[in-house]
Amino acid sequence: MNVKNSSTGWPLLKVLGLTLGTVGLGVFAHLLLARLMGPQLSFRRFDPVLLANAKLEGKPTVIDFSAAWCIPCREMEASTFANPKVIREGERFARLRVDVTSATPEGNAAIDYFRVEGVPTIIFIDSKGVIRKQVVGYMGPGTFLDELRQTH
Secondary structure (H helix, E strand, O other), rough: OOOOHHHHOEEEEHHHHHHHHHHHHHHHHHOOOOHHOOOOOOEOOOOOOHHHHHHHHHOOOOEEEOOOOOOOHHHHHHOOOHHHHHHHHOOOOOOEEOOOOOOOOHHHHHEEEEEEOOOEEEEEEOOOOOOOOOOEOOOOHHHHHHHHHHOO
């Protein structure tokens, strides 16, 4: 057995390990900075009762489908949900979040009901309970704010 030939895979594993480590460190730093930046648009854990109550109260609703492993979701937390105009406009909404980091019966039911295809997904529901827009993917502060302003 040739020992030199058996170790040829190690440089590739080292590069892969360093790359994954660097990406992981970057994501961690990004998450940490997002938490230290200040106020953010807050969300309550999704509950069908809260959604029904918002409709009864004539309050528009925004539902955020998100996951801890979703980089665009973290970017939205750091930029979109930290934007002061978004926070201000978002106050008139019932704000609900479905965390799909790991599968749960409640999360799966919400995914099925709203036909969510990926994260992030943002759903804008008007004060009558009608879904006005469903967006899959990152939404910057300007686009998100426009959707909030158009949902009554």
